[in-house]
């Protein structure tokens with residue numbers, strides 16, 4: 001069995017090695033000719049999976065995308081051809097939540113404006129929005145959720161309108177899929193009018209898809225409004241963001257909010273489980289066996305951390321400033337965006353770091369935040 005795999009998908013060999021011949025490919029430049037003989041195709045978000053790519057292949061048994069988003073896949077075409085498909089819902093939600101939370105802590109430190117006491121509006125309360133809310137709520141931050149679809153489905157959490165978020169939130173974090181039609185379409189949800197209407201000193205965080213914000217309008221509005229602070233992980237026109245926009249962001253990264261080692265491993269593992277099920281083969285590998293131990297064994301806390309110390313702890317796990325700096329220095333190079341993603345040293349999630357502290361109850365919130373071993 002020929003298994004064609006995006007070369008940026010980790011842990012493919014230990015998981016899929018027994019199932020067939022693994023052929024690594026560049027997902028961004030993948031052609032129909034390369035796919036023609038594949039039995040299984042495993043992609044990430046940069047491969048457009050559609051009729052143009054697949055029409056010459058008559059033997060494809062399975063397409064998997066080790067991602068949350070499916071906007072790169074023509075699901076209707078796959079269904080018409082009866083080709084089973086699965087993505088990896090939630091695989092990197094924790095990574096995105098922690099990324100957004102860390103970015104907020106970094107902004108707070110940079111502008112000497114504590115996160116504690118602010119109100120955060122989350123637009124899109126699915127897996128990544130909920131993971132972001134979990135971090136914030138663990139730290140005692142008031143969170144407002146906007147998700148008209150979940151609200152209509154009867155999700156028991158309380159939701160507010162986007163207008164309420166615009167009026168009340170100090171920070172807005174975006175967690176919607178990109179959709180281009182329908183009542184709740186998200187393409188340019190943040191258009192020029194909405195960007196202009198952001199309340200003074202708003203921090204806007206985008207870790208979902210670039211075109212949820214009109215990037216041209218964002219350049220225009222940000223140039224007129226120095227009070228707005230931006231964290232941008234995703235861009236219109238990836239892999240070539242508008243060069244004028246990058247310097248306007250406080251933190252700028254090349255679509256790596258979901259790039260934790262755990263998140264990537266979960267993505268590959270979910271596809272492994274789905275393919276095994278399809279092939280009626282026992283999925284006998286374990287996700288835990290894949291992950292290396294973290295390079296810091298444990299951190300002993302002398303006192304419950306204040307916000308500055310919390311940021312220091314978070315930086316043990318992920319120092320966002322490093323990725324931001326590298327991105328600014330390299331995104332204009334040829335293939336700069338993709339090269340940085342390909343060579344990315346995947347960070348760990350908070351759960352990889354054990355914390356030790358005598359007074360358990362004072363630091364329970366750190367285990368709610370995701371750190372492990374607190375108080376043990």
Ligand SMILES: NC(=O)C1=CN([C@@H]2O[C@H](COP(=O)(O)OP(=O)(O)OC[C@H]3O[C@@H](n4cnc5c(N)ncnc54)[C@H](O)[C@@H]3O)[C@@H](O)[C@H]2O)C=CC1
Nearest residue numbers: 068069124126127128129147149176177184207208257258
């Ligand atoms: N930067 C990165 O590395 C990553 C980006 N993503 C992106 O983030 C998106 C969201 O991921 P998840 O939270 O896991 O997806 P999800 O499907 O679990 O949640 C998305 C939520 O957005 C809601 N929604 C849809 N339209 C809306 C609108 N107009 N207003 C408010 N809410 C709306 C949906 O009802 C749903 O609850 C993905 O589709 C993907 O595009 C996901 C993972 C990593």
Ligand SMILES: O=C(O)C(=O)[C@H](O)COP(=O)(O)O
Nearest residue numbers: 044045046067068069092258
């Ligand atoms: O899961 C998603 O959706 C994402 O946006 C991915 O984290 C993006 O990573 P790649 O699939 O492009 O490596």
